[in-house]
Amino acid sequence: MITNIMAGLLAIGLIGILKLRVRYDRMFSVMMFLATAYIFYIYMNLDFSGIESGFSFLWEKTKIGDITIDFYPSDLSNLMIKPIFFISVYALLSNNIFRYEERIMPLNALIILNLIVLSLIICAKNYVQLMTMIFVSDIIGYLTIKNADSLRKYVIYNFFADMCLFMLLAMACGKIQSLDITRLLGYEQIGRHKDFVGICAALAIFIKIGCFPFYSYLTDIKTARFSRIIIANVLGTPLSGILMLLKLHNLLFVSNLMPLIYQIVTVATFITGIIGFVHSRNMLKKVISLDLALRGMLMQILWINGFEWNRYTVFYLIGIYLFNHLFYEIFIYQKREVDIVNMPSVIESNERALKFLLFRETLLMSLSVWLVWQIAWQYDDISIVLGITILLAAVSIVLHHIYKTPLKNSQVIVCGKEKNIRQSIFECTNMLVLGMGFFYLQPEISSIIAIAIIFLVMIASSLGKPFYQIYAKKDEDKNDLVKNLFFYIIAVPLTYLSRRCWLFIDLILSEKIITAAISAVGYGGERLFLQLNGQKYRTPIRALVLGIILCLLCYHQGGQ
């Protein structure tokens, strides 16, 4: 059954690659969504307890273990697979409803293929499968972004992260002499160079997740389309980074330095995300920064719960996507205006959809805060409480700017009150999802109401007024400290070193010196020969005499 499910998904994904006319594209993309939703329904109803069901494809037998492509989802791994599946289906629905591109089948195909790849990462039991699928997810992310300006940094950062992962696993494989991921636990006992292993693992994981200070490649994708940004940010490389963290956290913490570094990075990521979310005028960059902050918090949650993926983290992940999507809807309803300064305030434009969106945002925010409090309560940790409070404030500030403030440069746009059935369907679905969230989490209604009220009050208040000045500055990217840091600390010295090496190694310290010296000796010999040969009359006689003397000397040397 599992095999059929994966085969079905693969087939749907491959069909999506076909380039059809726009009319057929609409039809097929709806069919893709329906098929995927149906498969999701079947998958959710499967019983994974007891006998292992799945498939295993034997790729190669080696002396250090069989290399297989495994997919044996268990209850534990399904805690990761199912939310990702759900998000993917939701994303397909969103694509069909908010048709941001003319052809959406390719994007749908990428979402489905990404789902398969992430599932295989989750179920990976050996390095080969893990690395291969992580790299494939990079490629899917690359194809998803589809914007050459953004891709360069994306590719370079991911390439570096992949090389660190490669190096890490090569070292582990060389030491442990096994490809089995479970045996990585043993590295702590027998492994050497633990600090180096830790640093390698840290680089690979942090870059993939997009933590501070490696997030700039993700913020740079803001020039791509919004729908693709969400997919790439939520389901793409950062999620594969989180999965890597879950799989390889043992290697990360073999070094005693790593716990502290991890904490610092987590906090810095969160703070950077919050700052970017509040500070940026660009809507897309705001969303990316929000994701950064949410991922920072997720990393902290995983730290405090011992890197265990449980139902809380499941809902947290879904929540991340829903947050992204809500801002996406704001973007859509604001006639795809990217710059917040140019957006009209919702109150003035009287957009019904946006107001209903606020209601949904409030529900989602309340649920999220409650969820995080539960986690904090369970694990007795105050840091995430602080974090969610800051997040609450940040979101309220941003929504204040969008919903209330009549900012300069904005024009009142009559958005129209035409009823859009597809949007209405989506709103209902969204409400259904939120309802299911309430159903599964079973929060205290009083807490939810309290949080909602606080949230709305914060939006309505003048909390966001001090931040008006920030939006006056247009070119925020120029003052990006991290970008400049990378440029001046890494790029410039590397270029300098490269040129100096070329000068010294290729021009000076190469064989040219040796060959020049040999040539000089040779030229000396030739000049001597020419000089000796030049004396026309005496040379042959001299040579003759020399020859005879040589021969006669040999007579004596020969012992005659």
Added chain:
Amino acid sequence: MLQSIINFLPELALCAGICHLLILAAFSFDAPRVYASGARFWLIISLLLSILFYDRQIVGYLQYNAYTLLFTIIGDIGIYALFFLTSTWFTAKNITGCAYNILLLISIICFNVMLASVNLMIVFGAFSTLFIINEGFYYIYHSEDETDATNNYSTSLIILAIFIISFAYLWYRVEGTLEFAPLQEFFIENKTSLAVYSAMIGLIIPFLYLLGIAPFHNVLETRIGKSILPVAHYEAVILPIFLWGEIIKMAHLMFLPYAASLTLALSTLGIFSMIVGAIAANTDNKIQQLYMHSSMYHFGIVLILLSLADISAEFAGFIYLFMYMTGLAAAYSVGYNLKSHGEYLLKVSSLSGLAQTRPCSANILLLSLFSIIGLPPLAGFIGQISLVNQLINQGKYIYLIVIYTFLVWLTKAYLQMIRTIYFQQKIKIFDTENKKVLMIMFLMTIIILSQAFNPLEMVEKIKDMFYVIAL
């Protein structure tokens, strides 16, 4: 009487050829190919007769055997090709070439007799004649630049005088016949005599002089640079074959008592020749001089092998020489097609861009140079194998290091030539290639390519013929 006639049939055929050419000259035939055809005809007759009567002898004076036949065959084939090629040269220059052909036929007689001789008197006579013929070549076909002529003739005279004095001294000292066997006994008895040793050296030096071994190379170096192509070709390719045959024979049959001193002397001269040849080759702009210096290097190697005083080393030296000569002959044959406005090209720089318009000649020259360097699967590689095998067997690693160090230096000179041919812009308009010359060039190429495959087990057959000298 009949026996005497049979003994000299090949030589008589050559004499007939000389007479034929004289008659043609008397009747004022102008076409060079007539003379060349006549010379070739009589050469073939002589060669066939040599093969037929390969074991003739005159006791005490001449002994023809497989060894002499080997050199005769190789030399005569080379001379046959030489006649072919030189006729095109003479035709282009509008010279009959009668004197050249006649002198060449006389040289062949001298070669045959000298190789077969077992008597020092015969060697003396034949070599002196050869020496004079050599001077005759230069005299008849001299260049316009006469500044070095007196100097060169003086040196040649001195060399000839040394040869005569050495011979005269030995003739005076040896009681009885001057056959090689008794001479060897004489040398054994007088091993400690410096005078006798000097006389022996005096016999060898003229050979080395004609071969251009350093430090006796100056005159040959100057002359070859200024000679016409046919004379340079003869001096560089044909003459050395026979001279080396004679040196090997004399070293084996006469000079063995002085093995120790000779080993040292010959190896020293060999190394010196190699070094000078490799360095000098890089200073040349003239093609013929470049080949001459290249020969100095390679002959130095042959001399080193000879100095090991071992029949297998001598054979290795012969194989090395033979393979080198094949490559050199091919390189020289290309020279007959290198003309611009009727003038033969003598300088390396004048070959600029040859590959662009004459790819055939350029490629054959390239192949011949590769063979000379010793790259497999060309003929030169066989020579290299023989050389290295011998030196390693004898434990002479130092020689190997010196040989290969200077081979690299010499190769630089070849590469300069290749670079000129392939990389530089054309500065002259080359004349159309002569089809006959092209045919010879192709034949030479086939020989270079096929030698490496040891067709008809040629190397083994040559060895059997060569080793007769050890019997």
Added chain:
Amino acid sequence: MISTNLLLLIIIPLLGSIFTITAKSGYIDASKNAYNVAAWTLMANIGVIFSLYLQLDPDKNGIQLVEKYQWLHLPQIDIFLGVDMFSMLLLTTLGLSFLMICLSQEEKDQKAKAIATSILLFVSMLNGYILAADIMSFYIFFAAINIPLIMLISFSEKTHKKNILIRFSLYNLIGIMLLFLAVMTIYDYKGGNIPLNTAGNLNLSGKKEYFVWISLCLAFMSRLPIWPFHYWIASMNASLHNAMVFVISNLMPLVGLYGFMRFWPNSVPKTIAVYAPYFEIICLITMLLIAVISLSSKESRYKLFAYTTVYYILYLIGVFLPTGSLKMNIGVSLFSYIMIFTVISIILGHIEQEKKRLNLHTLTSMLCYMPRATICLSLYILAGIGLPITPLFWNNFIIISEIFNNNLLLGILVVMSVFLVGLSLLEELYRLKDRAQISSELKLLQDLSRKNFIIYIAGIVCLLIILLKSLWMEV
């Protein structure tokens, strides 16, 4: 009936070269004809290779399908040919690469006949080199490879780098001489020719041991761009404009690497083992420096040369590890690697030709109007730098894990070099795709032809197919 399949692999390209050179030139389709003849010859060659696969036993180690041909009696030298899975992989990839080169030639070139002849000669000699199963045959083909190479450089390149030929020839000649001396010393010591697989167990002693091993080492190193003797290859590659000649000149280090693989024993004599770390250090320095230099180099050919150099040295370090189990990994990795850099080189050659045709100053943004070239170049560069669905990646993983097992610092620096060189290739790719500097004249660019596009995609499919049996390790 005695099998002569291995000899056919040498003879077929040789006959093809004779056929090409004797073909008529000077008419319109002469160049196309020459390359077609070359292509058909190579296809026949590949056919023979595939028939050999059927006869080969993949589980058996060591040389199989041995053929012996008498050559000289004095000294006794026979030509001994044999094959194992490693050499089969090399033969296959070289055959396919050269076939791709010949099939992708579309320009009318006056020197096509000469170039096609030289290529076929080179293939013949290279096949002989890989098939050689004894030391003398090995040497003969090692030296013979240079003849077509010198011819190719002479025919195809113009006058602005005249010293290239001299330096190239001299370095190669020194290598040839050193190998010759070493081989003849072994020949003399053992009293005759010995199979190649026993060359590692010589049991020499004293000066002879030093002489032989140092000569062998230097002979094979003369083919590899190892610092400080790297500049001649670097400058030569940077100045070669013909894609075919560039590919062939980048196969020279393969000759050296292969020599090390065949001669270098697992247990090196102690006298020589002392120097091995120094050699590794020099290799590493070369790798790192060339990788760093490639970052700032503006020449795409230099970047590609840096890529090939780094990977060759990676394999060389793999050879020097004290484990004999990496041979097949190196073999399969080389299979992919050769195909990858061949195609990248051809595509870059096409781009440079277009640049010359339109008289452009720079290659920047040229891929913006060449979608097929973009797809192919992107795929191959991604495969080259480490796409995990190619056998290159996985076999390199095994090699690098062994390096790490041996020495951490060595491993780190190797991976750093591989990363830097991959980065430089990626930078080049993005420079070619940079939309910011598009100009109107780029619209006149001609993309890859459909035929070539299909050929290159077929190459990628080939790489994916070999993925199914990509990790070659002794079970």
